[in-house]
Amino acid sequence: MIPVRIMDASEFLSNFVLGIIAFALGANFRLEGLKAAGKPVIWISLLEGAFAWIIVTLVMIIYHSLNNLPIHPAFVLGAAAAATAPAATVMVIREYRANGPVTEMLLKVVAIDDAWCLIFSALAITTANALRLGVFNSVVLLEAMLEICAAVILGAALGFTLKFLSRFIMTAEEVLVVIIGFVLLAVGLSTTLRLSPLLTNIAFGLVVANFVKNSELFFEKLRSIDMVFFLGFFVLVGANLEIQLLPRVGIIGVLYIIFRVLGKFIGVKLGSYISKASSDISKYLAWGLVPQAGVALGVALSAKALYPKYGEVIFTTITATTVIYELVGPIFAKYGLKKAGEI
C-alpha cells in the first residue's frame, strides 16, 4: 500500500529522525546537570555502557570470525548495546509510583548513558570503517580523529550560529522553524562533508543546551512534534524490514540480547563498587536498564548509511532486538524495583 515515492522519502525521514535523536541527546550533557549528578551516576552509567559495549563487541568478534564473516559490524553492534531507552523504564516508575534510592539513581543513569553510547559508537564506527578498508595504521587513526574533531567543530559552529540567531526569534512558531531548519542543516552538512551526522548533532545539541539562553524552548518544541516523524519512521522501518535477513540475524540477535544484559549487570556492579554506592543499587539497578530504543536505532541507521551491505544486518538485528527488549524491559524493571522494595 505504500507507493515507491514514499519509500524514497524514507531516507530523508530516517536521516532527519537520526538528527532529532542525536540533537535531543545533546541536552543530556548540560554541564551543571552532570556536575550535580555526582560520582556514582557517572561511574555506573559509564561502566554499564562500556561493559555492554565491550562484551557484546567481543562476543560478536568471536562469532563473526568463527563464521568467516568480516568483523567490523561487531564494533557497531557493541556500541549500540551501550544505550538504554528511558521511556519504558520511566513509565514503569510512574505507573507503580516507585520511590527510593534505586529509583532515583536509575532515572539519573538512564538520562545520561545514551551520551556515552554515542561517544562509543562514534569511536566504533570509525574503527569499523578503518577495518573495512583493511588498513589500520596511524594514518587511518589520525584521519579518524580528525573526522571526529571536524564533526564536533561543525556541530559547535551550528550551535553558536543558533545562539546568534535566537536573539531575533520572537514567536513560538519561529522557534519551531529555526530548530527544524538547524537539525536538517546539521544532518545535511555533515553528510555532504562525509562527517558523522550523529556526532555533529550531539555537539550541536550540547552547545545549544549549555550556551543558548532558554534552550529548553528548542528541545520542547522539537519534542512536541517528533512523534509524527518517529511514527512515520517506524512504519517505514516495518515496511523496509528485510524479512529474509531474520534467520541470519537469529543467532547474532540472541547473542546480542544475552550479552548486552550481562554487560549491563557487570558494569553496574563494578561502578557501584568503585563509587561505593549502596548494595541495593549494585544488586537491582541493572534490571531497569534493559529497554533499548531510539539511540540504538540511531546508531544502526548511521551504520546503514555508511555501509549498505553489512549495515542492513546491523540494522535488522537492532530493530528486532529492540522489539524484544521493549516487550520484556518493563517486566524486568518492575522486578528489580520490587526486589529493591521500592514498589
Next chain:
Amino acid sequence: MNSLLSAGLILLLGFVGARLLKLVRLPSVTAFLLVGILIGPQILNLVTVEIFTASEFFSNLVLGLIAFSLGENFRLDKLRQGVRQVMWISLSAALAAWLLVSAALIVYFISIKMPIYPAIVLGAAASATAPAATVLIIREYRAGGLLTELLLKVVAIDDAWCLIFAAMAIAVGNAMRADVFQMSIIFAGLGEIFGALVLGGVLGYLSSRLSKFVRTREELLVYTLGLLFLNVGLSIALGVSVLLSAMMMGLVLVNIARENYKFFEVMRSVDTPLYLTFFIISGAHLDFAILYKMGIAGILYIAFRTLGKVYGAKLGARVSGAPKSVEDWLGLGLAPQAGVALGIGLVAKVTFPDFGDYIFTIIAATSVIFELVGPLLTKYSLIRAGEISPSE
C-alpha cells in the same frame, strides 16, 4: 547539495528573510516568495530535484491544511447574520471578474482575429482566488474585524463558484470549438463540488466520533495530520476538490462539538514551517521568462480581474448591506491568485489542443504577478479598513 541540506536552508533562509523584510514592513509571505526566487533554479539553484518532485505532494497538503483551517470560521450558531453577505460578496466578486475579463479579452481577440472561446475560459480562471496568502497575512498582523471575518469566509467558499464557472466555461469553449455542448462537463463540475462536500462531511463526522481515543497532544497532532492526508489523498483519488473537501471537514468538525477547536489549535502550533516551505517552493517555481509571453492579453487580464474583484465585491457588499469598510476594501483583499487558477489552466491545456497552451501561459504569467503583488494588496486593504494597525 542533498535534500536535507536544501530543506534546512529553505527553513532558515525563510526565517532570516522574513525578519529582514519586516524592517521594511513587507509581509512574511512576500519574504518567503522572494527567498524562493533567490534560491530557485533561476538564481542560486539551491533547491534539489527531490524537493521539487515532492512539492506537488507538499502543496496539496498545505492547501488542504489552509482550507481545513478556513472551515473553522463557519460556526453555524454565529453565522446566521453573515451568511447573506458572504454569499452575495463571493458570488458577485467571482462573477464580475469572470464577466469583465471575458468581455475585455473577447474584444481583444476579435480585433486580432482569434477565436473567442479562450476568453471565456480565462475569465473563469480569473474568478479564482488563492486563500493561503490571505490567511497568512491575517495571522501575521493579527488582523481583526468585520472585513477580516468576511474575507476569510469569502476566500473559503469562492472556490466553489470558480469551479462551477470553470466547468461552464470549458463546456462552452468546447461547444464553440467543436459545435458540441457537453452537459456532462457541467455535471462533472457540480459533481466535483458535491463530492467534495460529502467526502469532507463524512470524514469530519467520523473523525469527531473517533477522537475520543485520542489522549495526548502528540497523538492529537498525529491524528489530525493523518486525517488531512486522508482527506487530501481521497479527494485526489476521487477527483473532487481538495480545497472544498478539506474546508467541509473543518466546518463539520467545528460545528459538531465544542471541544473540536483543539484540532485547529494543534495544527496552528506546528503549521508555520509547512507554510513557509510551501511559499518558498512556490517562489522557486515562479518562472519569470513566461512574463514576456503574456502580451496584451495578460495585461488586460490583470487589469480587468482586479477591477472585477474590486467592483464585484463592492456591489455584493452594497446589495447585502455590509458596512462601508467592507464595501470599499474587501475586493482588493481577493487579489491573490495561484493554485486554483493554474488548475483550470491545466485542464484547458489538456482539453484544447489549439489554444490550451496559450490559455495556460496567460494564467501562469498573471499568477506570477498576482502572487507577488496580491499579498501586498491584501495587507494594504486591511490597513485601510483599519483592521491592521498602520504601524505594522
